[in-house]
Amino acid sequence: MPKKSNNLAIDEPLDTSTGCMPTKLDALVGYALRRAQLKVFQHLVSNLNKFDLRPAQFTALAIIEQYPGLMQADLANILAIEPPQAVVLLNKLEARSLAVRVRCKPDRRSYGIFLSKAGENLLKELKEVARLSDEESTAALTAEERDQLVALLHKVYLPEA
């Protein structure tokens, strides 16, 4: 019979030191998504620390490259953040001369946002860092499984499909 070491409902003390305990919640998509996202995200955060950048700042640079001249409101929409957050984010990028706001001629309320040459160069490097960080934090997957995972995730969050 099992030994009884104390008066609690569990006889064996839990060993929660291994970093990640499997629970019954793992069957939920939302729970599994959260745990996996947290791991991959934190790995990227530590890789971007060397550049004194946050993931959202890297994302913003990539979006500005893809849509040069876009307005702040569009950047906020694509990043899924509120306009006030876009302001502080852009302030930091502009203070580091990675991006610039250019007053729009036809509508002088808005700006066109562009990457600086320095921003372009840094982004090129960051993309490789992100790709590598991705592979490292999902090293348990084969390349094929990684593609499968990304395809399934797209089905979840991209419209139409």
Place this chain on the structure above:
Amino acid sequence: MPKKSNNLAIDEPLDTSTGCMPTKLDALVGYALRRAQLKVFQHLVSNLNKFDLRPAQFTALAIIEQYPGLMQADLANILAIEPPQAVVLLNKLEARSLAVRVRCKPDRRSYGIFLSKAGENLLKELKEVARLSDEESTAALTAEERDQLVALLHKVYLPEA
């Protein structure tokens, strides 16, 4: 030839109103994970709002059910939060009489944490809510794809495997 409507690098204004813009970043696992997680998580948040509960509180209830009598430090470890966060979380659960702290006889510094009968009953309901929320927010997936996704996510964040 394409019409030129302004002096920006893009000729056509962006339509970012559709909720989610595809970008080149979608090829990154981390980015896709984040977007999908955000969508599924926010759906759960709005479903749990009816119960005035946050996802972490639901998770805590489920973990306490699985490991009745566990210590606060273990709960913190499994939830991947810091001990001070576990304190406020448990304070709220205890204030609503969903969980209880019981002083541990052999080591009077620690508590054993248990669900109340009300906590057990509520958790039963919450599990169904979470399962349904999961299915709704991943309605673009077949049941088989959902299982595939969960299996791939486990490979990413669970040890050994």
Place this chain on the structure above:
DNA sequence: TATTGTTATACTCTATAACTATA
């Protein structure tokens, strides 16, 4: 001296309302 839980604190992220300047 070390450990469990706690308090206090701070820093980030997020969300909202109110303001400005243009339209």
Place this chain on the structure above:
DNA sequence: TATAGTTATAGAGTATAACAATA
């Protein structure tokens, strides 16, 4: 009046240091 951007502020979530009680 409506819109683009901004400011101010408040609420979560998260992390650390310092403390009390117990071992």
